[in-house]
Amino acid sequence: MGIDCPPVTGRKILLLQGRYRLIKRIGKGGFCKTFLAVDEGQFPPIPCVVQELLSECETSKTFEQKAQSLEELGKHEQIPALLNYFQYQQHFYLVQEFIAGRNLAQVVAEEGVFNGTQIWQILEDLLPVLQFISDRHIIHRDIKPENIICRTPPNPKGEANLVIVDFSTAKIVTEIDCLIADNNIGSPEYAAPEQTIGKAVFASDLYSLGVTCIYLLTQIPPFDLFDVVNNCWVWRDYLTTKGNIWQQETKNLRLTKILDKLLQNVVSQRFQSADEVMQAMDIKSKSQDLKLPNPLWHCSSTLTEYSVVSSSVNALVFSPEGNILASTNDEKNIKLWDLNTKKVIASLLGHSQVVKSVAFSPDGKILASASDDKTIKLWDINTLTEICTLPGHSHAVKSVAFSPDGQILASGSWDKTVKLWNVNSGAEICTLTGHQLQVNSVAFSSQGQILASASYDRTIRLWQINSQTEFKNCPCYTLLGILSGHAWAVLTVAFSPDGKILATGSDDKTIKLWEVYTGQEISTLSGHSWSVIGVAFTADGKTLISASWDKTVKLWRLSTTEEIVTLSGHTDSVSAIAVSQVTQLIASGSKDKTIKLWQLVE
Known part of the structure; x- marks a missing residue:
């Protein structure tokens, strides 16, 4: 684990x-x-x-x-x-x-203390599970950071990312349990007072969840967060941001009250059920609201991968002319589709591992591909041959993007760096460092002067990129700023056509819109029930498209940030999204091995 x-x-x-x-x-x-x-x-x-x-x-x-x-x-x-x-x-x-991933103790050790938004989401994700457990007359009796696994994405079932493990100390509650004391089972630092004397109740798990939360907020051992003399918790004193300042935010003040009630020593003063906590948080049912079919969009075609071993569609991109769609899957190749015939016209072979990103040059003559084999390849679209291989990254390359003039290629890698390449010579220009964890996505603004990079470290970095003619007199880049606000890993970035807005999608199930030149957050778009893995703007800049592991594609109206429609049809997680800039066409790729083309009906 x-x-x-x-x-x-x-x-x-x-x-x-x-x-x-x-x-x-x-x-x-x-x-x-x-x-x-x-x-x-x-x-x-x-x-x-x-x-x-x-x-x-x-x-x-x-x-x-x-x-x-x-x-x-x-x-x-x-x-x-x-x-x-x-x-x-x-x-x-x-x-x-076996659940692949890191437990929350590892996460906080590696990434530092959690913020209020993250704790709120942990409660949202875990309270329904605790209710499910107690509904079946079971007490876990060992809820703690080590027993909560942050599943390695994606979750194939499209649900919450956190998994509760280790039921070795779980107890089935019977009617006579209130008369019989058990052994003191569990982890003393996280166990409720009644559990330490062998009298665990359903609310004991809620107490342990509360202690888990204050540990994640402070990274201080729970025993040190309790004032024995005054018989009270003093966790606020250990917040990175002082408690009174931290509580000034309305949501944090509300969270504080919820945590305080979870941590009550007297059982009768504590929340009695997970449902009661969810009511206090105004958490609604996770079942999605039924939506009426939108008459403006429909699935015009489904492109099926023909190979038996073919699996998840990893990346999609339309050619600038809009007549070709490039796709990648787990077969290590790139397929080129003729959108008129809906047939594969070529398959580009050469990578030794899975290809995770593809990008066309602005003139459509070159295709760049990034792979888990640590390399980038450039392909001549006219001859369908490999131009060159760009080595240099020390880990898997997850994203590539051309500058608007086609002279520079940016690549983001799980080695925590972004590299800039001279497209004509294939030479590495420079390496951009600073991200603390893997880089998932890179994107150029329409003017080509700003590059955005998104990382598992929950941040987006904005870089000022100088033209190649300026490299001799100054560095090739300058860090303009760091955007923070997502509660979990940032998986995807995209600039609006005018370069003024940056959209980011995250493991925290949200899309954030940022004002590029000030770095201010404009709004947060909520609606997906799982990680947002792709965002893209339409050519007119009026609509944002988002794709999620929840099997859906959503369209958002930028002027009001309201959801326009949800495109459903994939039977498994959506793993890639692309928007044609010359036709009213959206392509979505999925783990169900298909690509769907969505057409706007005029």
């Missing part, structure tokens, strides 16, 4: 049931050991998590009941599926789905 631990040592049994090979231990509690394992009974072998429960805390009957309950819980997309369970010698074993 993203934890670096030594391999299993000193154990006689490394292979359980003849199929589950234990690789390394990734967790240990008082009554449970957790291992990363590989299920060799599958082909190819798949990773899984094996939990070893000691007989001191389970009987055969309670273990069977717990396993049956975990099977039911595992149907929720934010809880690992239970794959198998069995008893061997003196131990009980649970085999669960």
Whole structure:
């Protein structure tokens, strides 16, 4: 689960049931050991998590009941599926789905304290899960940052990114539980007072969630956030921004009150259910409002990838003339589609790994492609041959963009840098550094003087790019500013045609609009239920198109920032978006292996 631990040592049994090979231990509690394992009974072998429960805390009957309950819980997309369970010698074993990603303890250690917006979203994502758990008469009893995994995107089911793991200490509540005290199970720093004396209730998990939140806000151990003498929490004193200033924002003041009630020592003064917390937050049902069909747009064509092994469509771009669509998928090639015949007219081969971005030069004569193989390739569209390969990045290249004059190519990489290239010579001009995490997207303004780069570090950087004739007298770039405001990774950027507005899409499910020359946030567009992976403007600059892992494409009216219509039809996450600048046509690519063309009906 993203934890670096030594391999299993000193154990006689490394292979359980003849199929589950234990690789390394990734967790240990008082009554449970957790291992990363590989299920060799599958082909190819798949990773899984094996939990070893000691007989001191389970009987055969309670273990069977717990396993049956975990099977039911595992149907929720934010809880690992239970794959198998069995008893061997003196131990009980649970085999669960492996969730790739980092736990919140790792996230805060690597990226620093969370802000109020992030904490609010954590509550939005996790409260429905806790309600789901309690509705099935189960108390988790070990909610803490280490047991909340931030799933590596994308979530194929298009739901929330956070997953609650480790149900080894979970308890099934019965009518007589109020009369019987259990062992003190859980993590003392995060356990509610009643849980420490063996009297856990449903609200105990809410208390632990509250403690988790104040730890993420401060990165201070919970024991140090509690004033024993005065019997109260003092977490505000440890905020990076002083508590009274932090609370001046209306939403943070509201969040503070919610956290305070989650952290009440007396159970009766605490929120009694996750639903009650959600009501206090005005969180509505996640089911989407039904929308009437929009008569102006329809899916005119569906382009199907013909290869059996073909998978997610990773990138799309229209040629400047609007007659060709370039697409990439997991087959490591680039396909060129004739939009008149809707047929593939060429397939460009050469990359050794998946191609993640493509861009046409302004004159349409060159296609640039960026790949996980750490290189960029330039292709001659007339001859359909490779012009050159641009090496230099030390990690996967995720985005490429041409300057409006076609003389400079920018590339963004997971090596945390942006590089500028001379298109004519293929030479590297310079490297732009400063992002703390991977760079996901780059885009030039229409005038070509400003380059925007988006990163997993939750920021967007704006760079002033000088013309090549000026390079001899001054640096090729100047950092103009850093835009901050997204709660999670920024995945995509696009400039409006006049270069005055920058649109950004994020893992936090929102699109933000920024005033380029002041760096001020104009507005936040909410409506998608999962990560926004693509944004693009129409040629007239009046409409913004966004694509999301929630399987939809949305159109927004810039003048009012209202949602115009949602284009639905893909059966899996939308993974790419492109807008023709000469025709009323939108292309969307998906993990369902198709490209859909959406036509505006005049």
